[in-house]
Amino acid sequence: MLHCDACGVDIRGNKTCCPLCGRALRGEPEQNIFPVFEQPKGSKRSIAFIITIIFVIYEGVLLSSLAAGFDQGWILVLMLGCLFLWLDLMLALYFRNNIVKLLTMETLAISLISIWIDHLTGWHAWSVCYTIPSLLILIALLTILISRAMHLRLEDYVIYLLFDGGFSLLQLIPILIGKNPHPMYAVVVIIVFAAAIGCILLFHFRKFSSASQKWLNI
Amino acid sequence: MNGKKNWYKLDNAATIIPSTVNGADSRVFRVVCELNEPVDRVRLQEALDDVIRRYPHFNCVLRKGMFWYYLDECDLRATVTRENLRALSPIYCDGRKTLLYRVSYYGNRINLEMFHVLADGTGAFFFFRELVISYLSKCHDLYVDMSSEPDIADEELAGDAFRKYYQKKRGSGQMKEMMAKKAYKLKGRHDENLLNHLLEATVSSSALRAAAKQKNTTVGIFTVALVLMSILDELDLTKKNPPIVITVPVNLRQFFPSNTTRNFFGVINVSYDAAEYDGRIETLLPVVEEAFERQLEKEAITNTMNSYSKLVHNWAIKLVPLFIKDLVIEQYYIRTQRGVTTNLSNVGKIPMPEETLPYIRKFVGFMSSPTMQICVITFEGYTVFGAVSDLKVNTVMMHLCRHLGELGISVELATNDYEKGETSHASL
Numbered sequence: 001m002l003h004c005d006a007c008g009v010d011i012r013g014n015k016t017c018c019p020l021c022g023r024a025l026r027g028e029p030e031q032n033i034f035p036v037f038e039q040p041k042g043s044k045r046s047i048a049f050i051i052t053i054i055f056v057i058y059e060g061v062l063l064s065s066l067a068a069g070f071d072q073g074w075i076l077v078l079m080l081g082c083l084f085l086w087l088d089l090m091l092a093l094y095f096r097n098n099i100v101k102l103l104t105m106e107t108l109a110i111s112l113i114s115i116w117i118d119h120l121t122g123w124h125a126w127s128v129c130y131t132i133p134s135l136l137i138l139i140a141l142l143t144i145l146i147s148r149a150m151h152l153r154l155e156d157y158v159i160y161l162l163f164d165g166g167f168s169l170l171q172l173i174p175i176l177i178g179k180n181p182h183p184m185y186a187v188v189v190i191i192v193f194a195a196a197i198g199c200i201l202l203f204h205f206r207k208f209s210s211a212s213q214k215w216l217n218i
Numbered sequence: 219m220n221g222k223k224n225w226y227k228l229d230n231a232a233t234i235i236p237s238t239v240n241g242a243d244s245r246v247f248r249v250v251c252e253l254n255e256p257v258d259r260v261r262l263q264e265a266l267d268d269v270i271r272r273y274p275h276f277n278c279v280l281r282k283g284m285f286w287y288y289l290d291e292c293d294l295r296a297t298v299t300r301e302n303l304r305a306l307s308p309i310y311c312d313g314r315k316t317l318l319y320r321v322s323y324y325g326n327r328i329n330l331e332m333f334h335v336l337a338d339g340t341g342a343f344f345f346f347r348e349l350v351i352s353y354l355s356k357c358h359d360l361y362v363d364m365s366s367e368p369d370i371a372d373e374e375l376a377g378d379a380f381r382k383y384y385q386k387k388r389g390s391g392q393m394k395e396m397m398a399k400k401a402y403k404l405k406g407r408h409d410e411n412l413l414n415h416l417l418e419a420t421v422s423s424s425a426l427r428a429a430a431k432q433k434n435t436t437v438g439i440f441t442v443a444l445v446l447m448s449i450l451d452e453l454d455l456t457k458k459n460p461p462i463v464i465t466v467p468v469n470l471r472q473f474f475p476s477n478t479t480r481n482f483f484g485v486i487n488v489s490y491d492a493a494e495y496d497g498r499i500e501t502l503l504p505v506v507e508e509a510f511e512r513q514l515e516k517e518a519i520t521n522t523m524n525s526y527s528k529l530v531h532n533w534a535i536k537l538v539p540l541f542i543k544d545l546v547i548e549q550y551y552i553r554t555q556r557g558v559t560t561n562l563s564n565v566g567k568i569p570m571p572e573e574t575l576p577y578i579r580k581f582v583g584f585m586s587s588p589t590m591q592i593c594v595i596t597f598e599g600y601t602v603f604g605a606v607s608d609l610k611v612n613t614v615m616m617h618l619c620r621h622l623g624e625l626g627i628s629v630e631l632a633t634n635d636y637e638k639g640e641t642s643h644a645s646l
Contacts, residue, residue, distance in 0.1 A: 001630075007616060008623035009419070012632040019417060019633040020616035033252075034416070034634040035301045035324050097313030214225050214290065215283045218536050 002027040048093050055086040084113055100143050100152075104160045107139040108167065128174040129182045133189040136168050140193070154204055155211040161200070165193040226275055226289040230380035230527050231481035232335040236280060236287050236310060237547040240588070241412040242608035244308040245334045247585040247593075249342055250327050251350045254579050257323035258357060263298040265352035266321055270296065273345055273479065275376035276336055279315045282540055286530075289318075289335070296321055301329060305634055306414045306586045306606065309333040321349070326579070328353070334481070339565050339583060339593070340469050341479030344375070347570065354574045362571045370477040379476035384527040385520065399557040401463035402492070404589055405452060406609035414606050417615045418582055418632040423601040425627040435503050437601075438564050439510060441594055442466060442488055443502040445562050448617035450495050459492045465561045466510075473519050484522045486513035487558075499621075560614070561591040568597045590614065 002011040002025040004018035011018065014029035059082060066075045091109060095102035111132045118127035140161065147157040168190050174180040175187070200208055228235075235245050270277055277296075278289035294317050301324040309318055310333050318333040330346050337345070351362050409415065430440035442464060449462050470482045488509040495501060512518065529535060535543070568581045580600040583593030590607035592615075605615050619629045 007619055007629075009619050009629040009631045012630060013637070015633070015636040017636060019631065019636050020612070020619060022611070031325065032637060033325060033327060033632050034305070036637040037304055095313060097311060101313065210225075214281070214288055216285070217227055217283050217288055218285050 002029055048090060051086065051089050051093075055082060058082055099150075100146055100157050100160050103139055103142055103146070104163055107135050107164070111135055111167075123179070125174075125179060125181055128171065128180045129185060132171060133168075133185045136164055136189050136193070140164055140196070154200075154207045155214070158200060158204075158208055158211045159215050162197060165197045168193040224274065224291045226278065226291075226376065227378065228287055228289065228335060229378045229480045229482070230384075230530050231338070231483065233286060233530055234547050234551060235333070235335045236312075237544040238551040239308065239310065240548070242306075242409065242414050242586060243588045244306055244414075244586045246306045246309050246331050247334060247339060247342065247583065248305055248329055248331045249339070249346050250329050250582040250584075251346065252579045252582065253326045253328070253354075253577055255577065256326055257328055259298055259300070259323060261356045262321065262323060262328060262349075262353050265349055265356055266296060266298055269345065269348045269352050272348070272372060273375065274372070275480070276319060276332075276345065278318065278336070280310055280318060280333070280335055282312075285536060285538070285540055285543075287335075287540070292317075298323065300324060304413055305329075305416050306331065306584060310335070337479050338467075338469075338481045338483045339563060339585070340471060340483070341481065343565070343568065344477075344479045347568070350578070351571060351574055354577050358577065360573045362573050364571070368477065374477045375479045377476070377478045378480060379470065379474060379478045379482040380523065380527055382476070383470075383474045383520075383523065384531065385524055399463065399489075400460050401489075401557050401559045402449070402453070402460045404449070404560065404607070404609060404614060406611055406613065409608045409610055412608060414584075414586055414608055415610065415612065416584055416634045417603075417605040417612055418584075419603040419605070419615065419619055419622070420580065420600050420630040420632075421603075421622055421627045423596045423599055425625075426601050426622075429625045429627060433499065433503060435507065437596075439503065439506050441564065441603075442506045442510075442562055443499050444618060444621055445560065445592060445614070446488070446490055446502050446506065447499055447621060448614045449559060450490075450492055451617040452613045453492050455492060455495065462490045462492060462559045463557055464488045464490075465558050467561070467563045468514065468519065470519065470523060473516055474523075484519060484526065486510065486522075555588050558589060560589050561585070561587050563591060563593045565593055565595045568595060570597070 002013075002015060003009070004011060004021065004023060004025055006023045007018055007020045009018075009020065010027075011025060012030065013032040013034070015025060017023060018025055059079060062075050062079045062082070066072060066079075088106070088109065091105055092102060095105055111127075114127040114131045118124060143157055143160050143164070171180070171186040171190060175183045180186060239245050274291055275289065277291060277294065279292050279294070280287055281290045292315070294315070296317050296319065298321050301322040303320075303322075309316070309320065309331065318336050320331050322329045322331070328350065330342065330349065332342050336342075351364075354360055355362055426440070427437055430437045433440060435443075446462060446464060449464075453459050453462075465485045465487055467483045467485050470476070470484055471478075474482075476482055486509065488506050490502065490505055494505075513522075538546075563583070563585060565583050570578060575598065578597065580602055581595050581597045582602045582604045583595045584604040584606045585591045585593055586606055590605060590609065590612070593604045595602050595604070603615075603618065605612060619631065622629050
């Protein structure tokens with residue numbers, strides 16, 4: 001066994017120096033009791049931090065171009081696009097370990113962004129007439145397909161379907177306030193979701209109840 | 219395991235744990251059993267498969283609800299592996315469906331690493347003891363007489379003792395007190411890769427007991443005083459320093475009968491003003507004794523337990539969505555940790571059946587922490603101080619080992635650093 005004269009301790013393993021004081025050791029090294037791992041090279045920088053720095057630099061460059069008097073319209077669009085991209089990447093990083101949740105959150109984010117862009121560009125109602133209903137159908141199909149592929153239990157993903165169903169009901173707001181001139185597609189989507197959730201409640205009530213109890217435990 | 223799956227609410231102590239995982243503080247603890255012979259992976263896997271059946275609440279994944287996290291029983295099977303990750307590496311990763319414990323081996327050592335959400339040290343030892351007993355029984359065809367062991371129902375093992383003993387009355391205000399105070403912080407360079415550095419100091423338990431007896435005190439109080447003295451050694455006593463606060467976890471099962479394996483602990487704080495120090499351990503012992511006596515009274519312990527439970531019984535807090543709770547709890551925890559210098563956990567003696575004793579050398583415990591945590595475990599002839607911190611050079615442990623040496627207690631040290639070929643001490 002190794003020995004440090006300064007600290008007066010016996011040291012197990014095969015060490016370069018005393019772990020306490022750093023001085024040289026005497027004695028015979030022996031087998032290590034902990035496995036030896038390669039030291040990581042360099043420090044770990046968070047991906048989120050790196051993305052944010054790139055975003056800030058890019059926005060800074062665009063802002064200085066704006067100040068220099070370049071075409072304001074295009075620069076504003078680029079700045080906005082960059083902001084959305086940053087938000088989306090942050091969202092993807094946050095939910096990266098749960099693909100179904102990530103897709104649900106992405107649907108919500110894209111829907112809100114499309115409503116906002118539609119509003120900014122003079123409200124042609126494309127967001128509520130076509131984009132959001134299509135997204136909702138797509139997300140419902142993806143949720144089911146991915147959950148099946150990942151062998152998830154219904155309890156594990158029914159909450160997301162329910163969330164999508166609740167979100168689909170919000171399509172009634174633009175219809176009722178006259179902001180959706182072509183409500184057919186949205187209504188069909190609401191009915192599809194209502195029917196799907198009705199079926200789940202009817203045939204899988206226990207699973208649904210169990211999932212809600214867990215999810216809403218207080 | 220295709221039957222109906224249970225799910226479990228987190229106990230009071232566990233509710234804040236997932237939100238407070240940060241850097242080196244993975245909130246993972248490790249218990250180690252060092253045998254007198256190399257570990258057989260196949261037998262260990264068999265033993266694990268047998269023992270885990272009795273602990274289905276350990277075979278869970280952590281999931282997020284709307285308001286709180288919860289444990290969801292699953293079909294995943296833990297696989298025994300040769301140690302292939304650095305000690306105390308994070309176990310819980312948000313959204314990932316993984317078990318919250320892992321069992322590994324290296325040479326003569328069996329390691330159980332567990333996310334603190336599942337159990338506290340005492341609870342983990344319920345499981346680990348059974349695992350080691352089962353393993354040794356398989357390896358040596360031992361018949362271990364378990365009739366003297368308490369017969370505990372499975373529901374009792376998974377029960378939430380905090381909920382059982384909660385009384386709706388005023389708490390001790392311990393958390394507020396910790397947030398208001400600013401304690402001395404250990405000095406040194408932190409690991410830039412947020413890695414934990416483990417130091418394991420093994421001493422003779424009889425020599426330590428004799429040294430404590432010589433000072434007319436118990437081993438528990440003596441070890442706290444020794445650690446306090448080791449921290450004081452790194453202070454510049456000519457300057458005014460914030461108080462040193464050592465947090466000592468207390469096993470609440472001693473006060474409230476329970477056989478739960480889930481978290482059931484409180485903490486007491488030993489605070490000391492460095493200006494009062496005259497360089498002798500005799501000055502520190504009465505301070506530690508007084509702090510133990512005052513805070514370990516049943517009423518004080520009950521109040522402290524209630525102050526933890528208050529958080530999860532408050533309706534205003536209950537109804538806050540989890541993603542907001544996560545942010546608030548993280549900040550709250552950072553603020554309470556400002557009032558802590560170090561943590562010292564005295565796990566005590568590990569009782570093992572007579573038949574297994576020839577095969578076991580010692581038990582060791584390690585716990586990640588935002589500052590430094592020392593776990594003291596005694597088994598037969600050895601007491602082991604297992605220290606974990608992300609400080610590259612641990613001067614407190616250096617002083618502690620030297621103090622033990624001055625008392626005539628020889629120290630055997632082990633660490634997961636400074637292997638041949640690694641970075642030298644000087645460059646750290």
